[in-house]
Amino acid sequence: MSPPLIRLPSLDLVRGFVAVGRRMSITLAAQDLCLTQSAVSRQILALEEALGLKLLVRGHRSIAFTPEGERLFRSADSAVQQLQDVVGALTGRTGRRMVTLTSTIGVTGLWLMPRLGAFLQRHPDIEVRVSANSRSMELQAEGIDLAIRYGAREAMPAGAERLFGEEIVPVAHPSLGLAALSAPQSVQAQVLLEFDGPYRPWLQWSHWLERQGCKALHPRGVLRFNQYDQLIHAAVAGQGIALGRRALIAPMLADGRLVALGAPQTAPVEYWLIQAEANPATEVREFIDWIRAEAQAVGC
Missing domain, CATH: 1.10.10.10 (Winged helix-like DNA-binding domain superfamily/Winged helix DNA-binding domain)
Known part of the structure; x- marks a missing residue:
């Protein structure tokens, strides 16, 4: 009552x-x-x-x-x-059109926000509202136009559009002086930055080390983070080596804030765009076209 x-x-x-x-x-x-x-x-x-x-x-x-x-x-x-x-x-304050989007904190902070300024410059009459969280949402019921989600194809709803795939590569700041993780000793002497969020084997160092034949290896230390963007910021600060999601850290690899320490490995998940409505408003369609173009440039 x-x-x-x-x-x-x-x-x-x-x-x-x-x-x-x-x-x-x-x-x-x-x-x-x-x-x-x-x-x-x-x-x-x-x-x-x-x-x-x-x-x-x-x-x-x-x-x-x-x-x-x-x-x-x-x-x-x-x-x-x-x-x-x-x-x-x-x-009468209807001059600005709005697009509302939800995505995870990591995707929002590392992929969306660095690119969003370019869209707003081209579309100054469109206001973008971003809700950064990972919870399941009824988009229409909560007034949200779009969602970017991360997972396997079978976990996505009907109509979900693939944006790009997931590739994992070890990364570090250049100040650590690493070029590759070619030997167990090169890992053992480092601090590992570990993602302590939902269990995803491809983002866990134990999984990566086992695939490299280094299952029993003991690193110098481990720092754990429950938010992926915090983990990457720690890597940029030179606090250790991280398992980088290439699509999210591409600008950092390009400008030298991070260096790749090996070949990327494909993970069994992808990034998806989900629309609340099949025939969205004009401003939402413009935002979708922009996201598609940015996703295509990722190259995964």
């Missing part, structure tokens, strides 16, 4: 929570709302107190949803977006 209106939290608190959830950052949410970080933090704490629930888990320079927080965000984000759309229509 729904609670009465008097018991619903203030819209200001909900708006602050949605802003944080969209960015997964209190700092960026504060910028969006033209508030201080402490003000946004107080809004989140006040909402948690009003509901009697923990909504966010705060880590060192990171935040994550609790199960209750994610459930609330999915509903509140959709409701706030609908409210934004209606207010825009009522006040």
